[in-house]
Amino acid sequence: MSLLLDILSGLALLAGSLLCITGGIGLWRLPGVFCRMHAASLNDTLGTPLILLGLMLQMEPSLTTLKLVCIALFIMMTNPSATHALSRAALHGGERPLADRAAGAEDESSKR
Amino acid sequence: MLFATLIALLGAMLLILARAFAGPSVYDRVLALNMFGTKTVLLIAVGGHALGWTGYADIALLYAMLNFIGTIAVLRFFEATASDAREERT
Amino acid sequence: MELPGLFNYWVVVVLMMAGFYVVIEQGNLVKKLIGLGLFQASVFIFYISIGKVADGAPPILGDAAELYSNPLPHVLILTAIVVGVATTAVGLSLIVRIHEQYGSVEEDDIHRADVQADEDEA
């Protein structure tokens, strides 16, 4: 049983850290604000609960476990909505998605 | 495994910081700030668990909350400043 | 990771000097306050470094630990942080008022406006 838990938690931690590091790489390498947002938010939203899950599986059930559950839920709720607000703000602020940029160059003037 | 996770987190933090320094637009920086906060939460949780700190979960929870508030505040005030500037121009 | 025992203090000095540099060199008042914040944070780190005891536990009494870190610097810094943000707020509100009066938060502009006003009076 404890071996199973160890393996599970190891897997969760591994997957979580992989997601985190890919998120970091994506944030650094991808072109354009919206691509970067995509990389950052998706990886964070899954990676954080996975790492926390890995931690939870390793510890005795206690108040700390409950708090970790709260953190995971919290981040799963706040992270997407923060990114949503961010992308909205970026769109309002005049940033254009890369796909639009080529086509949008001429109708930019007609919109404003 | 925990230490591998820690190293992965620190590596991700470095990349995020690089983006925060370089970030061409403000939104990149806000994004980096938000992500950096999440990574700090994880760093405290994992590090606290690995090194046996007491009471780390409270602090991680607090971070998760304040990070959200911070991001929303940054956006709200940034929008406010930007639209003030736009009004000035017209 | 074993670092030389004084490394913390060196970093504190460098951070403090970075803050100090901002305060004396940059002209923007908001930037100056941020520099003051950097300076302040370095002092906090210095105090907490003093209070650290190797292998000590955080100063919350439990059964497990024998050795605790020094709680006194923690208390001083805890209150100092909150007082620090309150005083920073006072500084920021002064800056806002200065901006309303002079239309700028750059030290040079304010100085020039003052000189101008003096000349006008004379």
Next chain:
Amino acid sequence: MLLALLLAVAFAAVRMRDLFSVVMLFSIYSLLTAALFMDLDAVDVAFTEAAVGAGVSTILMLASLRLVGRSEQARRRNPLLALSVVAVTGAALIYGLSDAPLLGDPNAPAQQHVAPYYIQNAMADTGVPNLVTAVLASYRGFDTFGETLVVFTAGLAVMLLLGSGRARDNQQYGSEDDRNIQRLVVRALIPWILVFALYVQFHGDFGAGGGFQAGVIFASAFVLFDLVHGHRVTAQVIPAHWLPRLGALGALIYGGVGLCSLFVGQPFLDYAALAQDPIAGQHLGILLVELGVGLTVFSVITAIYYAFSTREQLR
């Protein structure tokens, strides 16, 4: 590692010209500082730094940037003089520090003075396992009273300088559509933040936390509400003119506890006089004092936020 990151962030913040980015870097800087405090065993301090640095001070700086503009002019003055002053001071400090005790040395002079007394006797004297709370509220209660009053005075000063915030709507920006999702999320979150703040307030005797931190968290919940719902709605929840009164009430609770012990013939702020059993008295006293601190800090931070966010920009 953390220290190196800290250095990098500090230098980048010094070099950047766009004040918005500087503020964001400052926020990252304080996140790092708090993580460092965790590593140095200062749980309570990390808590406070997290609540204040990452949340409140960033928000205040952003709010004032809205009022004063975000760009910084480049200066033409030669930075050599300032650099040399800084270099000389830094060298002198490093030289002075070369005799300092090594990090973590248990025999350093700072560890020898009153700290062993606190660690040995705090449990017997106050019955509170969190030494930081015991020292903060009991041994150094007078000090903390002074600091609470400083915070209160600072709040009053800001209100005098900026006005205490009329009920004006400061949220005419952005579209309704993206506000709705935020409102939904925030509505789900705020009760939990408030519960967490209360937990921090009353659990401070046993774990990390206490009045200062709880006050800041409570205030940041209201700030969040204000950010998504606008000032007019928030002012219905907690009107601006209540805040100075609440702050004064907090300070009065603290002072009143002190006076109570004075009336029964004990020194000011000696909580042992509050109950038959000295330890129960200490416990009650610490609880009340922390409550006073929490109220004051909460109302002052909220009032400062109101003052900044409702100020009109002057053209």
